[in-house]
Amino acid sequence: MNTQFSCVGCGKCCTDHHVPLTLSEAKQWAADGGNVIVLAEAFLEDGYGVPALQHTHAQRRSCLVPSGNTNAYVAITFAAFNVGPCRNLDAENLCRIYERRPLVCRIYPMEINPHIPLRPEAKDCPPHAWEQGPDFIVGGKVMDTLLMTLIEASRQADRDEAGAKDAICNLLGIRTAALKGDGFTAYLPDMAAFAIAVEEISNTATLPPLSIESGWTFHVSGPDIADTLRSAGAQVAINDPLNYTFISLKQA
Ligand code: SF4
Ligand code: SF4
Numbered sequence: 321m322n323t324q325f326s327c328v329g330c331g332k333c334c335t336d337h338h339v340p341l342t343l344s345e346a347k348q349w350a351a352d353g354g355n356v357i358v359l360a361e362a363f364l365e366d367g368y369g370v371p372a373l374q375h376t377h378a379q380r381r382s383c384l385v386p387s388g389n390t391n392a393y394v395a396i397t398f399a400a401f402n403v404g405p406c407r408n409l410d411a412e413n414l415c416r417i418y419e420r421r422p423l424v425c426r427i428y429p430m431e432i433n434p435h436i437p438l439r440p441e442a443k444d445c446p447p448h449a450w451e452q453g454p455d456f457i458v459g460g461k462v463m464d465t466l467l468m469t470l471i472e473a474s475r476q477a478d479r480d481e482a483g484a485k486d487a488i489c490n491l492l493g494i495r496t497a498a499l500k501g502d503g504f505t506a507y508l509p510d511m512a513a514f515a516i517a518v519e520e521i522s523n524t525a526t527l528p529p530l531s532i533e534s535g536w537t538f539h540v541s542g543p544d545i546a547d548t549l550r551s552a553g554a555q556v557a558i559n560d561p562l563n564y565t566f567i568s569l570k571q572a
Contacts, residue, residue, distance in 0.1 A: 323440065325429070326453025331413030332444035333428045334406040338399035340432070342477040343484055343518065345422045346398040350515045352417075355401040358489065358507040360497035362387070362394040362536060364552055369500045374435045378500065381478040383486040386535035389553035394497050394536055395478075396485040401508065423474045430467060432474050487527045491517040496537045496557055496564060499549070503568040505539055505561075541570045 338357050341349055346356050362385075363369030363378065370378045370393075382393035400406065400422065408416045415421050424432070429443040438457065440450045455463055462468050489495070492513060498504050521527070537555040540546050546556045 322455045322459075323438070323450065323457040324453050325440075325445070325450055325456035328446060328449045329413055330444075330446055330449075331405070331409055332446075334409045334413070334415065334425075335402070335404060335444075337402050337406075337444075339402060339406070339422055340397050340399045340424050340474075341422050342474070343398070343481045343522065347515070347518050347522065348420075349400055349422075350511050350518065354407055355508065355511060356514055357399050357401040358492075358494055358509060359397040359399060359504045360394060360489070360494065360507075360536075361500045361504050362392045362497040362538065363500040364549070364554060365391040365393065366552070368548065368552060369502070371501075377434060381475070381482055383482040385486060387538065387553075388535065388550075388555035392497075392536060392538075392554060394486060395482070395500070396489055396494075396497075398485060423470055423477070427467065427470050427474060430462065430471060432471060432478075434475075483527050484521050487521045487524075488514075488517045490528075490534050491520065493563065495534070496539050496561070498566060499538055499540050499545055501569060502541050502545060503539075503566055503570070505564045506567055507564045539564075539566045541566075541568045 338359075341356070349356055362382070365384065367375055378395065379393055382395040384391055385394050386392075406415075408421070410416055415425070429438065429440075429445050431438055457463065462471075492507075492509050494507050494509070496505050535555060537557045538546075538549050539557045539561065540549065549556050
């Protein structure tokens with residue numbers, strides 16, 4: 321079945337959505353006075369924490385880091401912290417920075433992750449947005465080649481910038497991640513410190529080497545996962561979070 325789509329400009333995707341940013345977009349967001357939320361998830365080098373089918377995609381957008389006596393792949397997302405309407409959304413639901421809006425704003429409602437199929441009912445776009453406009457997806461294929469180029473650019477930035485984001489997090493003391501699929505850790509760094517860290521790493525030709533002290537710790541939802549990670553040699557948090565929030569993906 322074909323999927324039609326035409327944006328109706330309702331502004332819902334610009335409200336209560338933390339918009340993932342590339343490194344240069346995060347730098348600009350900070351320079352404009354916006355806040356950036358840092359989200360971290362990880363899985364073990366042996367693949368524990370990630371479904372086999374998603375392993376290649378997940379690994380390519382992650383950075384190999386030490387955790388205890390083993391290694392893990394950590395994926396870090398810098399996102400515009402949008403609680404309520406985005407700071408760039410005006411009273412007419414128009415974007416004040418439309419010409420330079422982030423890549424992900426140009427891609428919505430498509431998914432970046434190739435393992436997440438587009439489900440109109442899971443998106444903020446109202447039903448009539450899916451009942452008009454050109455064929456958007458035909459036989460599972462996205463028809464808009466420009467859109468596909470933007471999606472690929474976003475995926476490529478995730479891959480290219482994984483190490484730099486890890487180095488920035490190291491400067492900011494961000495070293496605890498959730499296990500992929502179990503949740504996220506979420507940090508709201510001081511934006512002046514964030515801007516300095518991004519500038520420093522952006523100007524570094526070679527990323528600083530990671531020491532064992534700069535390894536990552538897992539924060540998990542329950543003792544079973546904690547035991548499995550510890551058995552594999554990974555470091556697991558035992559204290560309550562000081563500088564982050566754990567967002568569980570487990571059903572209560
Ligand atoms: S930057 Fe513009 S397009 Fe992106 S969420 Fe904000 S208002 Fe919407
Ligand atoms: S939620 Fe959908 S229809 Fe509404 S502005 Fe965003 S992309 Fe357009």
